[in-house]
Amino acid sequence: MALHVEPDLDGAGPPPAIRAHGLVKSFGTLRAVDDVTFDLAPGRIYGLLGPNGSGKTTLIRLLTGLTVPTAGWAEVLGTRMPSRPNLGRIGYMTQTDGVYTALTVSENLHFFGAVYGVDGGEPVEHALGIVDLAGRRSSIVGTLSGGQRRRLSLACALIHRPPVLFLDEPTVGVDPLLRVQFWAHFRALTDAGTTIVVSSHVMDEADRCDELLFVRSGTIIARGTGQEIRVQAGTADLEQAFLRLGGNVEVTR
Amino acid sequence: MxxxxxxxxxxxxxxxxxxxxxxxxxxxxxxxxxxxxxxxxxxESQAPQVTAVVVNLAGPRGLAVGNALEAALRTDGATVSDVADEAAARAAIADKAASVGIVLRPGAASGGSLDVTVITNGLDPSGDVAQVSAIQRSVLAAATAATGTAIPAVNHATVYGTPxxxxxxxxxxxxxxxxxxxxxxxxxxxxxxxxxxxxxxxxxxxxxxxxxxxxxxxxxxxxxxxxxxxxxxxxxxxxxxxxxxxxxxxxxxxxxxxxxxxxxxxxxxxxxxxxxxxxxxxxxxxxxxxxxxxxxxxxxxxxxxxxxxxxxxxxxxxxxxxxxxxxxxxxxxxxxxxxxxxxxxxxxxxxxxxxxxxxxxxxxxxxxxxxxxxxxxxxxx
Incomplete structure (x- = not known):
């Protein structure tokens, strides 16, 4: 059962940064994403929350145009996806690190910079600074810890300073201190106008988002701020709220 | 692009x-x-070494041909010895004392012709071919010596490159x-x-x-x-x-x-x-x-x-x-x-x-x- 969140038609706010309309993705008989419709406003952090296998990654892949919808459409910054030129305005941090382990940290950044059309040292230094990896710039990625690779993966998604950022479980394997820094940086980006979609199955990160979209079995079962959702579900605990709104679903912590 | x-x-x-x-x-x-x-x-592969055992079952005529053949084989660098019968030749090859056996029999056709049977171990086809061709070479040389006719020399030229x-x-x-x-x-x-x-x-x-x-x-x-x-x-x-x-x-x-x-x-x-x-x-x-x-x-x-x-x-x-x-x-x-x-x-x-x-x-x-x-x-x- 899909919760349709109809677009704001009074024309008051800015145009949405990301739109989905009736998005469906089927793999055989499985509907991984099942009739999802929403508008996401620019300059905000949206949290996609749901258990493993609920369709979060497939939804992100549909929004980035990496997979073609079975039905419906997705739009980013006013352009229907998939659109290759539009990918230059999107940053995507994949769930796997997706970095070249035989190359150094700085070679990875220079490579993705060149691919996005932002060559040279300045963007690389900027990205290194954000993820605090400047001291490891010459290290071969294969020698880095899991958390360091995750940081590099984020840096590669930020290198071209995209106005829209999709982060698929960005803080997995990242230590608590750095996680705080990550979120501070996400906030700084949205203050500058960037729209961020973060997927997570960790509920304690949810309160850092401006708005939450609860995903279950490929559909959005609830949407709102953490507070709104707590009120709606009649509980002070987001995890409990998820269980009440979505039925008896086990949530991984 | x-x-x-x-x-x-x-x-x-x-x-x-x-x-x-x-x-x-x-x-x-x-x-x-x-x-x-x-x-x-x-x-650098080495030329096969021929160690032959000869069995003469064709009497005096076989003896004359056998001697000529043995002489040609020795000229070609082979080691040659005589054995009494085919069983002894086969045993020598089985024991690796010999690489090849040559059995001379009266020919099926009349006129005192001879049949030459070459026995090899049968385990290595290309080695066997080398042994048989060494024997053929010596048969030809022995025949040349017996008849006194010179065999024409065969020269090799190629269309592309040099031989x-x-x-x-x-x-x-x-x-x-x-x-x-x-x-x-x-x-x-x-x-x-x-x-x-x-x-x-x-x-x-x-x-x-x-x-x-x-x-x-x-x-x-x-x-x-x-x-x-x-x-x-x-x-x-x-x-x-x-x-x-x-x-x-x-x-x-x-x-x-x-x-x-x-x-x-x-x-x-x-x-x-x-x-x-x-x-x-x-x-x-x-x-x-x-x-x-x-x-x-x-x-x-x-x-x-x-x-x-x-x-x-x-x-x-x-x-x-x-x-x-x-x-x-x-x-x-x-x-x-x-x-x-x-x-x-x-x-x-x-x-x-x-x-x-x-x-x-x-x-x-x-x-x-x-x-x-x-x-x-x-x-x-």
Whole structure:
């Protein structure tokens, strides 16, 4: 059962940064994403929350145009996806690190910079600074810890300073201190106008988002701020709220 | 197509291979060691030693022929002894005391003719052939001595090149082409599989990079190493740098010193076209593999038939006619033929056979590059 969140038609706010309309993705008989419709406003952090296998990654892949919808459409910054030129305005941090382990940290950044059309040292230094990896710039990625690779993966998604950022479980394997820094940086980006979609199955990160979209079995079962959702579900605990709104679903912590 | 993105992909591939020492060894050292070993084996293989036991079952006439035959065999360097019967001859061969037995019997035809039966151990067909031909040579020499007629001398001339008994001349072009194909395929296949399974392809597809740019970047990157590999292999195969004796070290030469009559540049062109096709083949087949082991498992399916049907081991013309249509679709076949055209015939670009080889290799490279690009689907899942 899909919760349709109809677009704001009074024309008051800015145009949405990301739109989905009736998005469906089927793999055989499985509907991984099942009739999802929403508008996401620019300059905000949206949290996609749901258990493993609920369709979060497939939804992100549909929004980035990496997979073609079975039905419906997705739009980013006013352009229907998939659109290759539009990918230059999107940053995507994949769930796997997706970095070249035989190359150094700085070679990875220079490579993705060149691919996005932002060559040279300045963007690389900027990205290194954000993820605090400047001291490891010459290290071969294969020698880095899991958390360091995750940081590099984020840096590669930020290198071209995209106005829209999709982060698929960005803080997995990242230590608590750095996680705080990550979120501070996400906030700084949205203050500058960037729209961020973060997927997570960790509920304690949810309160850092401006708005939450609860995903279950490929559909959005609830949407709102953490507070709104707590009120709606009649509980002070987001995890409990998820269980009440979505039925008896086990949530991984 | 963006030149900047293609250059970025090219540089990335080059940096990765440059750091990968085992792959560099596979590209540059393995072919040199293997071609050197093959050349050494082919050139230095020892002539078979003939140790014959003779059984005369044909009385005095057999004795006269047997003595003449034994004399001819000894002149040829063989060791010869007499034994009483065929069973003794067979026992001597079984015990490895003798390499061949010769049994003289009265001939079936009248007129006092003789039958000569040659017995070998039957375990090594090519060794057996060498033994039998040594005996035939001696039978001919004995007959010449008995009749006093001189056998005409047989001289050898060739249409292309000069007569040579160096077996490496025809083998070298084939082995150079095969190595270029084999190693480039393995390296590209494994490298692209890592790209697919390591999540970097997913990430790359979420950037403005096009599939064509990816294939082109890879082709240029691996093409560069294939080009260097071919240059090194050709230098090694054709070169013969003499190194003088130094102290206790005897003089030796570096390089196989294979004689080639055509332009090394043309040979180079043939192999580079083949290697470009191999890059795309590696990308294409990595679609069907889930693990690096599976890239290796494609070798018997994809590379072994080419090895057998492209004149590397067996001349294409000697293959059964039912296999000839398959030969016609083996890319390696055109590279091996092209290299032989250049090396042995000294062909230049005006020779139609070489034109055909280059055209087919170019079409194959373009075809595989296209299907490789098509397999890099955005819709990966």
């Amino acid at each position: 963006s030149r900047r993105r293609i250059v970025a992909l090219f540089r990335r591939v080059v940096s990765e291979i440059r750091r990968d020492r085992p792959s560099l060894a596979l590209l540059f050292i393995a072919p040199i060691v293997i071609t050197g070993l093959v050349t050494f084996i082919l050139r 040579t008994d160096d077996p490496v001349t025809t083998f070298a072009p084939a082995i150079v082409a095969f190595f270029a194909y084999f190693f480039v395929y393995i390296l590209t296949g494994v490298s692209f599989l890592r790209e697919r399974t390591g999540g970097t392809l997913e990430r790359l597809m979420a950037t403005p990079v096009t599939r064509g740019e990816v294939v082109l970047g890879y082709t240029l990157g691996f093409g560069l190493f294939a080009t260097i590999q071919v240059a090194v292999l050709l230098l090694w195969a054709l070169g013969s740098l003499h190194v003088g004796a130094l102290g206790p070290l005897p003089a030796f030469s570096i390089g196989l010193g294979i004689s080639a009559s055509g332009s090394p540049i043309l040979a180079f062109l043939v192999v580079v076209l083949l290697a470009v096709g191999a890059v795309s083949l590696g990308i294409f087949l990595s679609t069907f593999a889930r693990t690096e082991l599976q890239i290796i498992q494609f070798i018997p399916i994809v590379l072994a038939p080419q090895f057998l049907l492209s004149g590397v081991l067996f001349p294409v013309s000697s293959l059964p006619s039912i296999l000839q249509p398959l030969v016609a679709i083996m890319p390696l076949n055109y590279a091996v033929d092209g290299l032989r055209q250049v090396f042995i015939r000294g062909a230049d670009l005006g020779v139609p056979a070489l034109q055909l080889d280059l055209a087919v290799l170019g079409i194959v490279a373009a075809f595989f590059a296209t299907i490789a690009a098509l397999t890099i689907r955005r819709d990966v899942v």
